[in-house]
Amino acid sequence: MSGIQGKVIAITGASSGIGEATAAHLAERGARLVLGARREDRLNTVVDGITARGGAAEGVIVDVTRREDLQRLTDTALDRYGRLDVLVSNAGTMAVSPFDELRQDDWDAMVSTHITGLLNGIGAALPVFRRQRSGQFVNVGSTAAYVVKSPQAVYAATKTAVKVLTEGLRQEAGPDLRVTLVSPGFTHTEGVGKGAGPEVAAALIQQRDEIAMPPSAVASAIGYAIEQPEGVDVGEIAVRPTAQA
Numbered sequence: 189m190s191g192i193q194g195k196v197i198a199i200t201g202a203s204s205g206i207g208e209a210t211a212a213h214l215a216e217r218g219a220r221l222v223l224g225a226r227r228e229d230r231l232n233t234v235v236d237g238i239t240a241r242g243g244a245a246e247g248v249i250v251d252v253t254r255r256e257d258l259q260r261l262t263d264t265a266l267d268r269y270g271r272l273d274v275l276v277s278n279a280g281t282m283a284v285s286p287f288d289e290l291r292q293d294d295w296d297a298m299v300s301t302h303i304t305g306l307l308n309g310i311g312a313a314l315p316v317f318r319r320q321r322s323g324q325f326v327n328v329g330s331t332a333a334y335v336v337k338s339p340q341a342v343y344a345a346t347k348t349a350v351k352v353l354t355e356g357l358r359q360e361a362g363p364d365l366r367v368t369l370v371s372p373g374f375t376h377t378e379g380v381g382k383g384a385g386p387e388v389a390a391a392l393i394q395q396r397d398e399i400a401m402p403p404s405a406v407a408s409a410i411g412y413a414i415e416q417p418e419g420v421d422v423g424e425i426a427v428r429p430t431a432q433a
């Protein structure tokens with residue numbers, strides 16, 4: 189199956205930002221969506237918006253750090269549509285801080301959301317893709333994995349792990365599966381600065397408002413990787429604002 193039309197696509201972190209924009213982009217092109225996130229009200233708003241425009245979407249309350257939640261997300265795709273073509277692992281948290289602030293809960297959240305969360309998605313979707321003899325993982329990394337900037341070391345380390353896990357998975361995927369890393373730069377979302385200390389948050393939000401690209405830019409990159417013909421695996425896309433160093 190080529191293109192986006194008719195594909196069954198699950199997206200984590202679909203209640204706002206890049207995930208929400210990706211859901212809208214793919215729905216407009218005829219994908220059938222299963223959308224996961226924790227905030228029920230925000231998720232419902234995204235699902236309702238898509239269905240009001242004639243698209244197909246279902247919401248599932250998912251915390252990616254819980255293995256059984258990812259299982260529920262992929263099971264919903266199978267129950268509702270009989271298959272799963274793509275899992276977009278996008279859920280993330282950017283609660284960055286200097287080490288001296290010792291915000292260890294935030295460090296743990298970044299590790300569990302980006303690393304355990306990604307692994308939980310692989311654990312849930314890989315057996316489905318193997319059975320179908322087709323499927324695509326799209327993992328959302330970050331340009332922070334390429335250029336480490338203070339005070340983003342923990343965030344950058346977890347996104348480096350996303351990059352490494354994606355490459356390892358690609359090597360083991362074999363001829364039937366596709367594995368894609370999409371690494372956004374500064375993107376205008378509510379997640380920038382969220383959970384960070386007031387000083388760091390203010391600096392990030394100011395920079396976001398000066399240079400960030402819209403989340404639709406990342407959604408287009410994800411759509412591009414998905415719409416390629418079956419035998420074409422877009423391994424990696426970095427997409428950043430021109431103004432980003």
Ligand SMILES: NC(=O)c1ccc[n+]([C@@H]2O[C@H](COP(=O)([O-])OP(=O)(O)OC[C@H]3O[C@@H](n4cnc5c(N)ncnc54)[C@H](OP(=O)(O)O)[C@@H]3O)[C@@H](O)[C@H]2O)c1
Nearest residue numbers: 201203204205206225226227251252279280374375377379
């Ligand atoms: N914005 C940027 O500049 C930028 C740059 C590079 C990479 N990224 C990456 O892009 C991804 C999306 O971020 P964004 O910028 O769009 O920020 P965002 O608007 O805050 O979106 C983050 C999404 O992840 C979800 N999420 C967080 N923790 C979760 C968990 N444990 N389980 C399930 N869902 C969870 C949030 O939903 P709930 O709170 O409802 O669960 C939300 O839908 C992240 O992986 C981020 O690291 C962003």
